[in-house]
Amino acid sequence: MKIAIASGKGGTGKTTLSTNLASYLAETNKVVLTDLDVEEPNSGLFLKSELIYSEDKYKMIPQWKESDCTLCGICQEACNYHAVIQIMDSIMVFPELCHSCYACSELCPTNALPMIPKKMGELKHYKTEQFHFVEARLSIGEEQAVPLIKQTLKYIDSNYGNDYLKIYDSPPGTSCPVIEATKEADFVILITEPTPFGLNDVILAIETMQELHKDFGIVINRYGIGNNDIVNYCHNNNIPILAKIPNDKEIAILYSKGELLYNSIPAVKAELEKIAQYISALSANYLPTQIPKNN
Amino acid sequence: MKEIVVISGKGGTGKTSITASLAVLGGKEVVVADCDVDAADMHILLQPENLKSEDFYSGELAVLDQNLCTQCGNCFDVCRFDAISVNNGIHQVVDLSCEGCGYCARVCPVDAIKNIPLNVGKWHIANTRFKQPMVHAKLGIGADNSGKLVAHVKNIAKEIADQYNRKYVLVDGSPGVGCPVVSSLSGAHFVILVTEPTVSGLHDLKRVYELVAKFNLRAGCIINKSDLNTSKSKEIMQFFKHKNIIHLADLPYDEAFTHAMTNCKTIVEEDDSAIKTILEQVWERVKTEVRNKN
Ligand code: SF4
Ligand code: SF4
Ligand code: SF4
Ligand code: SF4
Numbered sequence: 001m002k003i004a005i006a007s008g009k010g011g012t013g014k015t016t017l018s019t020n021l022a023s024y025l026a027e028t029n030k031v032v033l034t035d036l037d038v039e040e041p042n043s044g045l046f047l048k049s050e051l052i053y054s055e056d057k058y059k060m061i062p063q064w065k066e067s068d069c070t071l072c073g074i075c076q077e078a079c080n081y082h083a084v085i086q087i088m089d090s091i092m093v094f095p096e097l098c099h100s101c102y103a104c105s106e107l108c109p110t111n112a113l114p115m116i117p118k119k120m121g122e123l124k125h126y127k128t129e130q131f132h133f134v135e136a137r138l139s140i141g142e143e144q145a146v147p148l149i150k151q152t153l154k155y156i157d158s159n160y161g162n163d164y165l166k167i168y169d170s171p172p173g174t175s176c177p178v179i180e181a182t183k184e185a186d187f188v189i190l191i192t193e194p195t196p197f198g199l200n201d202v203i204l205a206i207e208t209m210q211e212l213h214k215d216f217g218i219v220i221n222r223y224g225i226g227n228n229d230i231v232n233y234c235h236n237n238n239i240p241i242l243a244k245i246p247n248d249k250e251i252a253i254l255y256s257k258g259e260l261l262y263n264s265i266p267a268v269k270a271e272l273e274k275i276a277q278y279i280s281a282l283s284a285n286y287l288p289t290q291i292p293k294n295n
Numbered sequence: 296m297k298e299i300v301v302i303s304g305k306g307g308t309g310k311t312s313i314t315a316s317l318a319v320l321g322g323k324e325v326v327v328a329d330c331d332v333d334a335a336d337m338h339i340l341l342q343p344e345n346l347k348s349e350d351f352y353s354g355e356l357a358v359l360d361q362n363l364c365t366q367c368g369n370c371f372d373v374c375r376f377d378a379i380s381v382n383n384g385i386h387q388v389v390d391l392s393c394e395g396c397g398y399c400a401r402v403c404p405v406d407a408i409k410n411i412p413l414n415v416g417k418w419h420i421a422n423t424r425f426k427q428p429m430v431h432a433k434l435g436i437g438a439d440n441s442g443k444l445v446a447h448v449k450n451i452a453k454e455i456a457d458q459y460n461r462k463y464v465l466v467d468g469s470p471g472v473g474c475p476v477v478s479s480l481s482g483a484h485f486v487i488l489v490t491e492p493t494v495s496g497l498h499d500l501k502r503v504y505e506l507v508a509k510f511n512l513r514a515g516c517i518i519n520k521s522d523l524n525t526s527k528s529k530e531i532m533q534f535f536k537h538k539n540i541i542h543l544a545d546l547p548y549d550e551a552f553t554h555a556m557t558n559c560k561t562i563v564e565e566d567d568s569a570i571k572t573i574l575e576q577v578w579e580r581v582k583t584e585v586r587n588k589n
Contacts, residue, residue: 008334009306009307009331009333009334009336009470010305010306010307010334010470010471011305011306011307011308012306012307013307015495039471039472039473040304040305040470040471040472040495040498040499040502042305042495042498042499045494045495045498046494078397078398078401080354080355080395080396080397080410081396099394099396100375101375101376101394101396101398102373102375102398103373103396103397103398103401106373107401138472138473140472140502140505140506140509141509142473143441143442143473143474143477144473144474145473171471172306172333172334172470173333173334173470174333174334174434174436174437175333175434175437175438175439176437176438176439179391179437183391195553195556195557196336196339196556196557196559197311197336197339197556200334200336200339201334201336204334204436207436208436208437211436211437212391225550225553226553226556226557227557249523249548252520252523252548253523253524255493256491256492256493256494256496256523256524256527257493257494257524257527258493258494258495
């Protein structure tokens with residue numbers, strides 16, 4: 001079963017929830033946590049883990065072979081992103097603008113623009129004591145998160161079967177990267193804060209999930225601060241509230257040190273258990289996830 | 296006209312609350328630009344009244360006409376984004392996956408595919424409740440945040456500042472380190488980094504600082520909730536020193552921020568707030584820094 005954890009904007013506790021929930025669920029399930037927030041992957045900061053594998057990730061871009069080029073101009077005309085341009089008697093490629101659509105390369109009559117790999121980021125695979133953890137990180141200056149997210153999802157699918165509970169820490173927002181990260185999820189957890197900002201952002205996230213026809217529920221972080229609008233909103237719209245993590249300075253302090261919460265704060269553990277039960281009820285509809293660990 | 300951009304790398308550090316507070320302090324001297332187009336929140340605090348709203352088009356979307364299509368499959372073969380689906384031999388475009396590269400249209404033998412401009416959101420020129428011009432926008436669901444809408448919002452704000460002789464454009468920048476934040480930063484005269492003393496705060500600050508350094512911009516930093524973890528705050532300060540970032544202020548952990556927000560107000564509108572005094576000093580300092588630049 002695939003569970004994505006997302007939020008309308010960053011900083012609402014998405015990573016806190018992902019890491020704590022993954023740890024907690026790993027006590028009774030096989031779990032792999034994936035950090036798909038490739039611009040700012042943070043989950044790893046909260047986990048004590050050992051690196052077991054890493055690889056560079058590439059995107060494909062065209063490379064000009066001057067000797068074969070007839071300067072026909074087809075490539076420039078074919079690129080919708082202005083990533084390949086003819087300047088005087090040479091062809092220039094702008095890798096950051098290229099979406100790897102292959103149009104220029106395949107439409108070039110003389111094969112003068114073969115596609116070559118260019119590094120766009122790194123994938124790292126770690127093992128904690130209880131579960132596996134995969135992180136992808138976009139190189140600075142690289143502008144497109146979606147291709148890296150796609151490749152990371154592929155990596156997970158080819159390494160972990162249905163007996164694993166797959167948890168995805170998604171990028172924030174409502175644009176392409178979050179769509180890519182949640183598209184294949186069986187269930188999406190949206191986390192928000194009970195404030196006017198939180199309400200505004202979670203409504204955008206809810207609309208996004210409805211557009212994708214996703215099954216989703218809400219977790220309220222810092223419950224007790226702000227007001228009750230988010231609770232009312234969920235009730236009026238029949239949206240399940242899975243858990244309410246209390247507002248507590250102690251939590252903020254543990255978080256600042258990069259520590260997991262639920263072992264020190266019983267109230268957090270109780271809320272995680274509610275989410276676990278909700279997921280396990282859902283998973284009855286999917287392949288078994290409550291498989292005892294065989295180690 | 297000088298451009299001051301507030302960014303944070305990581306979300307939830309109080310960036311928007313602080314930017315809105317500076318906007319209130321700046322009063323008639325500023326034009327406000329909300330470039331956090333993915334999750335725009337500043338309108339909640341500044342309650343702008345929209346004077347002009349327009350759609351924004353960027354990129355394209357493939358549209359397939361079934362009346363012309365011969366179901367030859369060329370489009371399916373060339374699309375690298377799994378954006379052409381085939382069901383019972385019928386080819387269709389999956390809108391959310393289409394990147395608008397236009398390759399399918401080029402190989403369709405019967406011209407059944409057209410690329411239409413994609414509406415990716417709306418932008419507005421508005422008047423805040425402090426009677427300042429504000430430019431803000433909202434990206435549509437699933438739109439490609441390529442930074443173009445961000446650049447557009449900024450350009451409109453700059454035009455307004457020039458026309459009405461406002462001294463500053465104050466920009467609530469985008470989160471992350473990708474394309475939109477690059478657009479937010481380009482052309483900035485001064486950058487305010489808002490961070491918090493947490494492991495992830497420092498981590499993201501370092502990442503976003505690489506961009507600031509790449510553009511060779513001058514920057515100052517505000518550590519929000521600085522007393523939450525004093526040893527992390529010190530670590531952040533070390534980092535500043537090393538990198539020549541001005542340490543603008545430390546703000547204490549204070550739920551008054553959230554209380555003000557709950558009332559849809561900025562913290563500088565609360566009379567007896569200690570934070571108000573600190574932010575007033577920050578604004579003066581930033582103005583001095585910006586002036587000194589030339
Ligand atoms: S399409 Fe090929 S041959 Fe024509 S200008 Fe481009 S690279 Fe040269
Ligand atoms: S592969 Fe596509 S996006 Fe990249 S340069 Fe060629 S035509 Fe442009
Ligand atoms: S290439 Fe044109 S004719 Fe062929 S399946 Fe696609 S839309 Fe239909
Ligand atoms: S425009 Fe490009 S991405 Fe969209 S369907 Fe056509 S080939 Fe695929």
